[in-house]
Amino acid sequence: SYRKGGYHAVRIADQFAGGRYIAQRKLGWGQFSTVWLAYDTTTSAYVALKIQKSAAQFVQAALHEIDVLSSIADDAPSNSKFVVQLIDHFKHTGPNGQHLCMVLEFLGDSLLRLIRHNRYKGLPMNKVREICKCILIGLDYLHREHGIIHTDLKPENVLLVSTIDPAKDPVRSGLSPILERPEGNTNVAVSSLIEKKLKRRARRAVAKISGQRGSMGGIGDVSKSERNIDGIDVRCKVVDFGNACWADKPFAEEIQTRQYRAPEVILQAGYSFSVDMWSFACIAFELATGDMLFTPKVGQGFSEDEDHLALMMELLGKIPRKVATAGAKSKDFFDRHGDLRRIRRLKFWPLNKLLIDRYKFSESVAHEFSEFLLPLLDFAPEKRPTAQKCLEHPWFMAKECITNEMRNDSSVEKVDVGISNLKIKVGK
Ligand code: ATP
Ligand code: MG
Ligand code: MG
Numbered sequence: 001s002y003r004k005g006g007y008h009a010v011r012i013a014d015q016f017a018g019g020r021y022i023a024q025r026k027l028g029w030g031q032f033s034t035v036w037l038a039y040d041t042t043t044s045a046y047v048a049l050k051i052q053k054s055a056a057q058f059v060q061a062a063l064h065e066i067d068v069l070s071s072i073a074d075d076a077p078s079n080s081k082f083v084v085q086l087i088d089h090f091k092h093t094g095p096n097g098q099h100l101c102m103v104l105e106f107l108g109d110s111l112l113r114l115i116r117h118n119r120y121k122g123l124p125m126n127k128v129r130e131i132c133k134c135i136l137i138g139l140d141y142l143h144r145e146h147g148i149i150h151t152d153l154k155p156e157n158v159l160l161v162s163t164i165d166p167a168k169d170p171v172r173s174g175l176s177p178i179l180e181r182p183e184g185n186t187n188v189a190v191s192s193l194i195e196k197k198l199k200r201r202a203r204r205a206v207a208k209i210s211g212q213r214g215s216m217g218g219i220g221d222v223s224k225s226e227r228n229i230d231g232i233d234v235r236c237k238v239v240d241f242g243n244a245c246w247a248d249k250p251f252a253e254e255i256q257t258r259q260y261r262a263p264e265v266i267l268q269a270g271y272s273f274s275v276d277m278w279s280f281a282c283i284a285f286e287l288a289t290g291d292m293l294f295t296p297k298v299g300q301g302f303s304e305d306e307d308h309l310a311l312m313m314e315l316l317g318k319i320p321r322k323v324a325t326a327g328a329k330s331k332d333f334f335d336r337h338g339d340l341r342r343i344r345r346l347k348f349w350p351l352n353k354l355l356i357d358r359y360k361f362s363e364s365v366a367h368e369f370s371e372f373l374l375p376l377l378d379f380a381p382e383k384r385p386t387a388q389k390c391l392e393h394p395w396f397m398a399k400e401c402i403t404n405e406m407r408n409d410s411s412v413e414k415v416d417v418g419i420s421n422l423k424i425k426v427g428k
Contacts, residue, residue: 004096010051085105122290132287134236142276144386148244149276150244157239264327274384306341316379
């Protein structure tokens, strides 16, 4: 993909935007871009530099992402803290063409890496709650304040907030080849002022190097003793707005990554904010168990879509006939009774039972968690609770789930341990 129209090849210490940003190391990549850790010489801070492929459709996509991100970047109500911030954007011309570049705040590892880090065993429930709360506050902000649907919510697209300031602690935060190179061994061209700065940092970094490099946020290639998930602060932010849209201007019919896709999208029955709520429930399950909630596959005589619908029904019961028959594709999948045409025998296994039987949840934890998730997995999109409503759910009232930082945040309701057993009916 490093050819005309594709990715821009970056070398460490490459400069961008007239020398303002200096590439440090690669953070990740996607279908559309590579993302680099860069040093912002104007603010003396580290940022994430997302460099888009250069072909017309990628430029178009980047313009859209910049459009969405700019609209949510400027105002700063406390809830915007749970959505990635766009700092700057510019064009960069290279051998493969002209690339749009987005400068984003620098964040840590994705929830996917967190799940992997915990060896797919599922996180402790209080961590699941903290993460869920962050995502919901972010979603509530996007949905209510901006009318934006994310449409691609999944563990990869939620990044942990690094509690380590890379400028203060370059070693622990896994920074950066340039900074960790011993002095004198640096043959990169940087302006003398920056060079001085970098050398000062490098000296400090070298002095502190103690064997293994951790990755951002202290997660990743960490030593065994650090694998204890309880030691990890799990504030996180929603990223990747390349597919986001305003609810009144949906532009794609097929949205969402397969496993996190809502039934109305499969049926092509139209969609709104509640598709994000479905994906959110899938993420919450995955955090708690380490497994994806739905992993549909094509089979003999049925498609991936049909398997997906069958899996949903096995977990959640039959799709109400009215919902099943409401989409442009309904006739392909369902007969007029609302039964799947090509998958006739379903093995029902309700969520509560699944959590107890397969994941060995205690009855009370399984019960509370499924009471939280099931309304979000309602087949009727309009019956799913909103993010705002969901934040009021008693599942969040347990004492251990509220961090001090959140307690000070006016957007989060005050904790009252006394009502933790109160059941509030949500969504119906
Ligand atoms: P996709 O194919 O998923 O649409 P994309 O090309 O739009 O990908 P992103 O998903 O935005 O790119 O970013 C790719 C990867 O770069 C992420 O999965 C993450 O690992 C890393 N990344 C993105 N933004 C940041 C950030 N702000 N801070 C740190 N790392 C980031
Ligand atoms: Mg992505
Ligand atoms: Mg994207």
